[in-house]
Amino acid sequence: MATQLIGARIKALREERGLSQEELARQFGFKDRQILSAIETGERRVSAEELILAVQKLGASLDYFTDPFILVGEGKFSWRQTNVGPQRLSAYERNAGRWIAAFRRIAPQVGRETPLLRRALGLTRHHRFEDAAGAGERLAAEFELGDIPARSLAAVMERHFGVLVLMVEALEGISGAACRLPELDAVLINRHEVAGRRHFDLAHELFHILTWDAMPPDHVEEASETSKNRVEQLANSFASAVLMPTAVLDGYGDWSALRGNDLVAKLNATADQLDVTASALKWRLVGLGRLPLAAAREVRDAALRNNGHEGSETNPPPLFSEPFIEVIALGLKEGLISARRTAGLLDVSLDDLSELFRSHGVEAPDEL
Amino acid sequence: MARHRGPVLVDTNAILECWRIGAWRALTGGYAVETVEDCVTETQTGFQRRRPERQVDAAVLRASLAAPAHTVTDAELAELAVQAPDIALDVGERSLWAHVLTRADAWILCGPDKASLRFGVRLGFRERLVALEGLLGAAGYRSKSALKPAYTTKWLNATLGELVLSEGRAQP
Numbered sequence: 413m414a415t416q417l418i419g420a421r422i423k424a425l426r427e428e429r430g431l432s433q434e435e436l437a438r439q440f441g442f443k444d445r446q447i448l449s450a451i452e453t454g455e456r457r458v459s460a461e462e463l464i465l466a467v468q469k470l471g472a473s474l475d476y477f478t479d480p481f482i483l484v485g486e487g488k489f490s491w492r493q494t495n496v497g498p499q500r501l502s503a504y505e506r507n508a509g510r511w512i513a514a515f516r517r518i519a520p521q522v523g524r525e526t527p528l529l530r531r532a533l534g535l536t537r538h539h540r541f542e543d544a545a546g547a548g549e550r551l552a553a554e555f556e557l558g559d560i561p562a563r564s565l566a567a568v569m570e571r572h573f574g575v576l577v578l579m580v581e582a583l584e585g586i587s588g589a590a591c592r593l594p595e596l597d598a599v600l601i602n603r604h605e606v607a608g609r610r611h612f613d614l615a616h617e618l619f620h621i622l623t624w625d626a627m628p629p630d631h632v633e634e635a636s637e638t639s640k641n642r643v644e645q646l647a648n649s650f651a652s653a654v655l656m657p658t659a660v661l662d663g664y665g666d667w668s669a670l671r672g673n674d675l676v677a678k679l680n681a682t683a684d685q686l687d688v689t690a691s692a693l694k695w696r697l698v699g700l701g702r703l704p705l706a707a708a709r710e711v712r713d714a715a716l717r718n719n720g721h722e723g724s725e726t727n728p729p730p731l732f733s734e735p736f737i738e739v740i741a742l743g744l745k746e747g748l749i750s751a752r753r754t755a756g757l758l759d760v761s762l763d764d765l766s767e768l769f770r771s772h773g774v775e776a777p778d779e780l
Numbered sequence: 781m782a783r784h785r786g787p788v789l790v791d792t793n794a795i796l797e798c799w800r801i802g803a804w805r806a807l808t809g810g811y812a813v814e815t816v817e818d819c820v821t822e823t824q825t826g827f828q829r830r831r832p833e834r835q836v837d838a839a840v841l842r843a844s845l846a847a848p849a850h851t852v853t854d855a856e857l858a859e860l861a862v863q864a865p866d867i868a869l870d871v872g873e874r875s876l877w878a879h880v881l882t883r884a885d886a887w888i889l890c891g892p893d894k895a896s897l898r899f900g901v902r903l904g905f906r907e908r909l910v911a912l913e914g915l916l917g918a919a920g921y922r923s924k925s926a927l928k929p930a931y932t933t934k935w936l937n938a939t940l941g942e943l944v945l946s947e948g949r950a951q952p
Contacts, residue, residue, distance in 0.1 A: 417865060460858040467854060474854050478861040481868065514868075521866065743868075747894035747943060752792065752822075752829055752870035761831040777894070778929050 416454030418463060421477045423452040424485050425470045439469045480517040481757060483509035488592045490620055490629035492613055496585040501632065504583050507759075512591055512598045514757055515576055515736055518749060522742035524735075526596045527574030533622040537642055544619070544646040545699065548653025552660075559663070561655050562611035562687035569599065569618055570735050577614070578736060579603035579729045581759075587635040588613035590620040597621045603728040606718060608689035610729075615651035616644075623647075652696040655688050661696070667703045675703075676711055680720035690716035730771040732758070737772040744777045751777070781910070781933075783918040784888050787812045787846065789880060791891030792822040792872040794912055794931070799823070799836050801925040803916055804844065810919025812846035814887075816879050819872040820849045852878045867899050880905075890915060892930040894939060901943045911936040 426436050433445040433452075440462065442448055450456035458466075467474050476484065487509050491501060519526060533547050552561050555568045569575040575597045582588075582602035587609065591598040599617040601610050613635070620629045627643045639645055664682050667675070676690075683690035694711060697703035740758070743749040755762045766776040788811040790798075795815065798804045807813060821827055823836040842849065856878040869877065873896045880889060881903075888908045889900065900909050912931040916923065929935045 418861075458862055460855065460862050463858040463862060464855050467858075474857055474861070478858075478865065480865075517868075744894065746946070747898035747939075748866065749868040750870050750873055750893040750895035752873065752893065753868050753895070755829045756870060762829050763831045778935065 417480055418458045418466075418477050419452045419454045419456075421484055422448075422458075422466050422470070425466075425472055425476070426452075428485070429470065436469070440465050481510045481514045482506070483513050483593070486593050487512065488624075488628070489589050489631060490591075490617075491589045491632050492587040492616065492635045493632060494585045494587070494635050496583055498632075500583055501586075504586065505589075508578075508580065508589065508591070508600055510757055511578060511580075511732070511736070512576065512593065512596065514749070515598075515739055516593060516596050518743040519739045521748050522739060522746060524739050524742070530597070531573055531622060532625065533619070535623055535646065536626045537646070539646065541645060541649040541699075544649040545653040548615070548619075548650040549657050552654050552657040557654070557657075559660055560686055561657065561660070562607070565611065565614055565618070565654065566733070569614070570733070573597070573618070573621070575599055575618070575621055576733070576736060577601070578732050579610075581731065588617055590617040590624075590629065592621070592624050597624075603731065606689070607687050608683060608692065608719065611655055611687055612651050612689060612692055615654040616647045618654070619647035619650040649699070652692055652699065656686060656693060656696045658700060660686070661700065661702065667697055670703075671707055671710065675707060676715045676720065679711070679716060683716075683719045690719045731760075731768055732772075734772040734774065737769060737774050741769055741774045741777065781914045781918050784811065784886075784910070784915075786886035786888065787814050787883075788910075788915065789813075789876060789887055789889045789891075790815050790819070791876050791889075791893070791896065792819045792828075792870075793892055794890045795819065795823050795841070796828060796830060796834065796836070797892075797912060797928060797931050799834060801923045801927060803912075803921055803923055804841075806916060806919055806921035807912075808844035808846075810921070811915065814845055814847050815849055816872065816875040817849040817851045818875040822870075822872045850875075850879045856882055864899050864902055867895050867902075869893075869895055869899065892936065894943070897936075897939055898943050898947065901940065901947050906940055906944060909936065909940060 433448050437445040437448040440448065451458055463477060466477055489505055535544060535547060555572055557564050557568060566577045569577055578598065578600045580600050580603060586602055587605060588599065588601040599614060599621065601613050629643060633641065633644055639648060670678055679690040679694055683693045694708050694716065698705055698708045740754060744751060744754055751762055755765050760768055769776040790813055798807050820838060820841060823841060824838060825833045852875045857874065859881055860874060860878040873891060873893060876891065877899055880887065888910050890910050890912055897909055900906065911933040913927055914933045
């Protein structure tokens with residue numbers, strides 16, 4: 413794989429520049445295009461001289477061809493955000509791409525192969541919201557998400573779907589993102605969001621991952637539980653059902669007669685127990701016909717903010733995730749990535765790196 | 781170990797550790813110490829990737845080197861990239877090895893990172909990889925502060941043994 417990287421990037425840039433293999437082979441001074449073809453497919457090792465030729469003739473940096481920790485035209489992102497400008501988002505995306513690319517590179521080297529096959533939901537944009545919710549209900553049941561699905565969803569995504577889930581330090585306004593690479597799916601969640609929003613984002617991004625081919629999400633979408641975009645609405649229906657399956661909600665009794673403060677109190681308390689937002693719970697109950705629309709409309713948004721708590725949560729989950737940190741630790745232990753490079757990649761000091769490992773229960777390598 | 785008479789190339793980690801225990805003068809007094817420009821940069825505050833950061837006087841550092849800090853070219857970095865594309869080094873470590881590959885003299889290298897050591901082992905330089913503890917000991921320096929484990933001879937020997945086995949398995 414390592415030797416294929418340079419060839420693949422030469423190919424990517426050649427195609428981006430609209431050059432044929434014959435044209436570039438001529439620029440490189442090769443006697444025929446077969447040599448270039450063999451380089452591009454990784455069958456033939458690139459020499460240092462040829463690498464420099466690529467830098468000069470294609471006008472890209474050496475890192476472009478050799479750095480495995482960048483995504484070059486491979487990653488498709490869909491960001492869930494509010495008012496983050498395109499330039500800031502683009503810069504953040506480059507950084508996020510490094511984490512994902514590093515995992516993609518190191519995981520197979522340390523025996524953590526990414527899944528051979530991808531799972532997908534058989535839904536299209538022409539399906540009804542009820543169909544998306546039904547898929548969410550089935551997913552929660554078939555993967556045994558339990559009485560509080562929010563708490564087991566990330567682990568199920570990692571274990572059963574092979575999705576890399578990362579809790580990240582994100583720019584203000586970014587809720588999360590789904591990312592698709594040819595060989596890996598990833599979901600990024602702003603770890604400083606309140607728990608209910610994090611879980612909703614996670615389930616929402618899972619929908620995009622599971623329907624990417626049929627309904628490719630937009631690069632940027634507004635973070636909202638009441639989006640106007642049909643694909644986003646389907647994702648929201650799915651997310652609500654995953655986190656709040658009918659069978660689970662039925663355990664919380666009858667909602668139909670509740671009004672005013674009683675309704676607000678029960679919404680907030682139940683949302684806390686389910687680790688969702690009270691607002692999402694309210695609309696889920698309406699969708700299921702458990703709560704009259706008129707009663708829901710009487711509830712002020714402010715009464716449900718932070719599930720009725722003063723201030724917001726101050727206990728975010730550890731940075732990144734245990735599977736990610738395990739792979740990075742194995743890469744360090746095996747001497748596949750240097751400690752300084754790791755610290756730079758994760759934007760922490762070497763000293764904080766040890767602490768980060770410990771926060772996931774992963775042993776820190778000696779040299780740190 | 782006997783005191784080496786040729787050039788001793790050091791990476792950012794080794795410089796910072798030496799500075800931390802107050803042994804830089806002893807090291808550069810006992811050996812012809814050299815490094816690359818990127819490693820000098822990485823010793824400066826804002827680039828150390830250490831907390832807390834330590835003040836390393838760049839002028840003192842440069843003045844004590846046996847040769848001006850080396851700069852590396854894209855061609856030298858390209859040589860390194862094709863030799864071991866699966867090993868991810870940091871900028872200074874990468875530049876140091878890229879520079880090393882251009883030299884034909886009797887250099888030895890002190891840089892304790894395992895990935896950097898793997899690179900050295902793969903290219904057949906195991907015998908040229910040395911621990912800071914060994915260098916300081918041979919120069920007659922006894923530190924009052926303990927070196928971190930990765931700078932000791934014991935750690936280096938164990939790690940090199942492990943890497944030799946691993947690289948041996950990796951060879952076709």
